[in-house]
Amino acid sequence: MKLPLATAWLSCGLAVATGCGGHSGSGSQLGSGSETRSGSQSSSGSSSSGAANSISVTVNSGPATIEYINGLFTSVTVCVPGTTTCQTIDSALVDTGSVGLRVLSSGAGGELSLSLPIETAANGNPIAECNPFINTYTWGPVRMADILLGGEQAHSAPIQVIGDPEFAAVPDSCSSTGGTSADTLEGLGANAILGVGVVPEDCGGICAESPTAANTQNPGNVYYECPSSGCEAAAVAVENQVQNPVSMFSTDNNGIVIDLPAVPANGAPSASGTLIFGIGTESNNALGNAQVLTMSPTMLSFSTTYSGQTYTSFIDSGSNAVSFLDSNLTNISTCTSTTFEGLYCPSSSATLAAVNVGVNGATSSVSFSVANAETLLSSGADLAFGDLAGTSVNGEYIDWGLPFFFGRKTFFAIEEAQAPGGSTPYVAY
Amino acid sequence: MAPGVARGLAAAAGILALLAAPRAASASLGGDVSSVTVDWSRLNGVDRVVARPDGHVHEIRLPGGTIVREYLSAADVVFAVTWRGPFRPNLRQLLGGYFEVFEQEAQAARSRRPGRGPLVVRRPELVVEMGGHVRDFFGRAIALNLVPQAADAADIQY
Numbered sequence: 148m149k150l151p152l153a154t155a156w157l158s159c160g161l162a163v164a165t166g167c168g169g170h171s172g173s174g175s176q177l178g179s180g181s182e183t184r185s186g187s188q189s190s191s192g193s194s195s196s197g198a199a200n201s202i203s204v205t206v207n208s209g210p211a212t213i214e215y216i217n218g219l220f221t222s223v224t225v226c227v228p229g230t231t232t233c234q235t236i237d238s239a240l241v242d243t244g245s246v247g248l249r250v251l252s253s254g255a256g257g258e259l260s261l262s263l264p265i266e267t268a269a270n271g272n273p274i275a276e277c278n279p280f281i282n283t284y285t286w287g288p289v290r291m292a293d294i295l296l297g298g299e300q301a302h303s304a305p306i307q308v309i310g311d312p313e314f315a316a317v318p319d320s321c322s323s324t325g326g327t328s329a330d331t332l333e334g335l336g337a338n339a340i341l342g343v344g345v346v347p348e349d350c351g352g353i354c355a356e357s358p359t360a361a362n363t364q365n366p367g368n369v370y371y372e373c374p375s376s377g378c379e380a381a382a383v384a385v386e387n388q389v390q391n392p393v394s395m396f397s398t399d400n401n402g403i404v405i406d407l408p409a410v411p412a413n414g415a416p417s418a419s420g421t422l423i424f425g426i427g428t429e430s431n432n433a434l435g436n437a438q439v440l441t442m443s444p445t446m447l448s449f450s451t452t453y454s455g456q457t458y459t460s461f462i463d464s465g466s467n468a469v470s471f472l473d474s475n476l477t478n479i480s481t482c483t484s485t486t487f488e489g490l491y492c493p494s495s496s497a498t499l500a501a502v503n504v505g506v507n508g509a510t511s512s513v514s515f516s517v518a519n520a521e522t523l524l525s526s527g528a529d530l531a532f533g534d535l536a537g538t539s540v541n542g543e544y545i546d547w548g549l550p551f552f553f554g555r556k557t558f559f560a561i562e563e564a565q566a567p568g569g570s571t572p573y574v575a576y
Numbered sequence: 577m578a579p580g581v582a583r584g585l586a587a588a589a590g591i592l593a594l595l596a597a598p599r600a601a602s603a604s605l606g607g608d609v610s611s612v613t614v615d616w617s618r619l620n621g622v623d624r625v626v627a628r629p630d631g632h633v634h635e636i637r638l639p640g641g642t643i644v645r646e647y648l649s650a651a652d653v654v655f656a657v658t659w660r661g662p663f664r665p666n667l668r669q670l671l672g673g674y675f676e677v678f679e680q681e682a683q684a685a686r687s688r689r690p691g692r693g694p695l696v697v698r699r700p701e702l703v704v705e706m707g708g709h710v711r712d713f714f715g716r717a718i719a720l721n722l723v724p725q726a727a728d729a730a731d732i733q734y
Contacts, residue, residue, distance in 0.1 A: 244709040279664050281707055282686060282695035323668035323675075325706065325715075326695060327682050336692075344710050351711070353640045353662055369663060446712045461709055467692050470707070488685070489696050540694045540707040540715060548693065 198423070198431050199298025200399040206407075206418040206531040206549070210238045213336050216524065217467040217532055217549040219405070221422060223248065223341055224295040227263060228303040233295070234261040238338045241405070241422055242465030243559055245342035246349040247389030248294055248306040249278065249285055255310020256332030257339070263290035266305050266387060272372035274383055275314055276307050277321035278349060279369075281466070283329035285340075286321050287311045288373070289383075294392045296341075299424050301395035305387060309335065318378045320368040340465070343403050343422075345447055345572035346562045347394035348385055355385050394561055399425025401564035401571070404432050405464060409554030412496065413518055414529030418553065426558050426575075427567040437558055437576050439569040440505030444562055447572060451513075451545045453501040459544040460503065462557065462574050466548030468535045469515065471499060473542030481538060482521050490520035490537035499536075501545070507569055511576070515550065604670045606719050609652040611672065630724045638665060642713075646670075647732060655722035656732045660714035664706070671704075671717055678704050678717070 209215035219241040226233035251257025266289040294301040370383040407420035451460040482492035518534040533553040558575040560566035636644040642661025681697040694707035706715025
């Protein structure tokens with residue numbers, strides 16, 4: 148079963164010369180000069196709403212060979228910095244649980260064939276990254292690109308290229324962080340990850356701390372320098388780390404809004420909505436009556452109370468399901484089939500009610516239903532589910548995944564930015 | 577968030593006939609107290625020891641802020657490790673002889689579960705769970721056959 152690519156994203160005409168939804172060639176020309184490029188991108192890349200600060204997003208199957216469940220996809224254009232040599236990448240996953248643009252190389256089954264300049268340290272060594280995800284990691288060099296999203300642009304942004312043939316060898320210290328490598332199309336499930344979480348860069352000050360005599364290893368094995376002798380963990384200045392493209396926009400840079408329609412119980416084949424840049428900066432991104440829940444600036448999380456207990460929680464468009472505690476706490480049975488291990492399989496749909504609590508003390512009730520995951524996923528052509536849920540780690544936290552977003556406008560304000568309604572970082576809905 | 581899955585991916589070969597025996601002294605999980613010392617050194621951490629009724633916990637604070645806890649029984653055998661912080665620690669070091677089977681099971685679990693979400697590996701002798709998001713990653717690994725009777729898995733916190 149194949150679903151159409153994002154229907155409202157009209158990138159085929161201008162941005163990519165050689166095919167829409169297939170593999171595009173490198174060096175596609177968008178226009179002449181940055182002014183023209185900006186105009187071209189507005190007409191080619193903006194959403195059906197026509198606003199320069201928004202792009203269309205669609206829950207669909209993702210890349211042609213993947214049938215992604217609850218994946219929120221869009222297209223993103225990358226250009227050699229300061230030039231009009233660009234390529235549009237389709238099926239980029241919109242992920243509020245990570246930060247920065249990561250694009251899968253064509254050499255690893257992705258679309259990116261554009262040759263982008265590598266970021267180098269002061270000593271000339273190329274910089275690479277081992278970025279942790281919830282159950283995977285991605286490895287590859289940091290390269291520089293102009294990122295075009297609708298009418299917004301991030302100039303000379305450090306991005307990660309995943310599966311880059313020039314950096315094929317994954318250091319042991321990277322693979323030793325556990326989980327599986329997401330350096331192939333099957334592993335990543337997308338042609339790119341567009342990380343638009345609530346911080347300006349993916350790692351922050353910790354990754355910028357140089358090794359000391361007492362601590363000779365760089366913490367975390369996240370950033371590396373890669374001289375010809377091999378890659379070694381290294382400190383990288385905050386501004387040279389992979390950046391949240393939204394933070395680099397000249398306007399509408401204090402956060403995002405994800406606006407998705409409700410989907411029927413038991414799912415829908417697809418769902419289309421809008422990713423809007425900025426909060427309270429334009430007519431289409433006013434906070435309105437949304438409840439602001441501020442977050443811990445270190446953990447980037449808030450709290451959820453359920454049955455009298457309080458748990459850590461966060462909202463992540465990149466998680467396919469809501470991960471909600473465990474069967475002992477919810478009294479909802481998990482699926483017996485190993486295929487659906489860790490997901491909930493109630494005999495009939497159950498309803499859970501919880502209260503999200505911000506660091507600012509603000510509260511917001513959430514009620515959601517949990518359907519039988521095996522039934523949802525075993526039949527039909529549906530790929531968008533508002534009632535898909537499973538257990539979390541040790542029954543101790545709640546990950547409000549993509550099902551949370553259906554039927555809501557969800558706001559994410561970026562740390563250190565000024566946004567209406569509260570101190571950042573925050574989430575509001 | 578983590579890349580992910582799709583319906584229709586064939587279940588990966590989940591055949592794991594042989595589990596490497598944990599190697600004491602070169603490993604942490606399943607190792608003895610000397611392996612903990614190795615971990616302080618290899619992980620470059622700062623250590624403190626917290627007593628438990630049935631043993632003790634070595635808490636290692638890594639340079640980047642991630643805290644690793646190694647649970648030792650009264651017989652000084654590491655029966656669980658947990659972590660929480662901005663990065664995952666070196667799980668190959670922490671899981672020792674269990675790392676290989678963990679990796680294989682992680683691949684199989686990821687092929688099975690239709691989604692990006694927490695990773696859960698369950699085998700008769702081993703449980704590994706991990707999750708998180710940008711700036712906050714956490715998890716735990718428990719060698720079930722080594723857990724002292726007095727200890728409860730629910731006590732093993734990250």
